[in-house]
């Protein structure tokens with residue numbers, strides 16, 4: 001069974017107050033993602049990559065088409081009616097700071113999903129957090145700092161640790177390393193590859209950087225004007 005199946009997904013944005021203009025950001029996107037594999041989406045600026053990522057997470061309501069998660073049609077079902085399913089697909093954004101509360105220490109940022117979803121007891125929390133940061137090679141000394149005291153690469157590790165707390169089946173990574181130096185970028189990409197091997201997590205890896213997408217992906221779809229125009 002596919003972890004994720006997308007059928008003929010369209011998203012049309014309408015803007016303007018007096019004169020309405022429409023932009024077709026997704027124009028019939030269809031693909032399926034097998035468990036434990038990585039689909040790379042390669043596209044230039046404005047091709048619709050982020051709209052696709054946000055639609056998969058259901059942060060944007062698609063105009064038409066279907067999204068099936070683990071066989072279940074989730075396209076128009078409200079989050080609260082889906083039980084644990086939304087937890088299983090997570091997103092990493094380009095800018096890790098956008099996913100973290102600046103007033104929350106790193107320990108609490110990672111503890112938050114554990115507490116909200118009652119994933120472990122209070123007694124188990126510290127061990128659980130140490131295990132999570134171990135998986136992303138984050139130094140425990142950073143746990144009691146605030147986000148502004150960490151580098152971009154360290155913050156992206158925190159974001160990944162937070163996501164891993166939810167035991168995701170699928171991670172949508174939307175340009176996750178494009179703001180990082182080349183050496184730090186390689187470390188983060190390696191962490192994602194290791195997670196895939198050790199945990200069987202499926203990835204949708206989105207980038208405009210062909211080398212990075214080729215290195216990360218089992219299969220690549222090239223996106224242009226909201227369409228997947230070529231498969232590599």
Ligand SMILES: Nc1ncnc2c1ncn2[C@@H]1O[C@H](COP(=O)(O)OP(=O)(O)OP(=O)(O)O)[C@@H](O)[C@H]1O
Nearest residue numbers: 013015023025043044045046047048049050051052
């Ligand atoms: N909320 C919105 N309202 C109106 N138009 C939008 C909205 N979001 C995106 N668009 C338009 O949809 C098209 C696709 O945008 P999208 O952000 O998905 O592209 P992208 O490939 O992720 O680009 P980039 O790599 O620059 O982030 C663009 O023309 C963009 O202007």
